[in-house]
Amino acid sequence: MNVLVFRTNINSGQRLHKAACRLCKLRGICRWSVDMEDRDCVLRIEAPEDLSIPLDEQVVIRLLTKVGIECEVLS
Structure with a gap:
């Protein structure tokens, strides 16, 4: 399994919905989750x-930033 981890600003239901609408368009994702309780969301x-x-990290970043979601690789 390939796991990608990002720091985001997905800290509300509205942003979560925006992310869900975008992530569902990516092929090959088995599962995704956001920890809104974590300070890095x-x-x-x-x-x-x-x-x-x-699945490429830069594709995910571009896809989410287009809808106003801050997203960067968490290392």
Whole structure:
């Protein structure tokens, strides 16, 4: 399983809904979650490693920033 982890500003139901609408458009995501209780509002995305086109962190960042969600890779 490939796991991507991001720091975001998804701290409200409205932002969560915006993220959900965008993330559902990405192929290959098995599961995703946001920890709105964490100060970094951590977004965690799981995808299979055997995708023909692997899920790219920059694609996720671009997709979410288009709808006003701050998103950066959490290392």
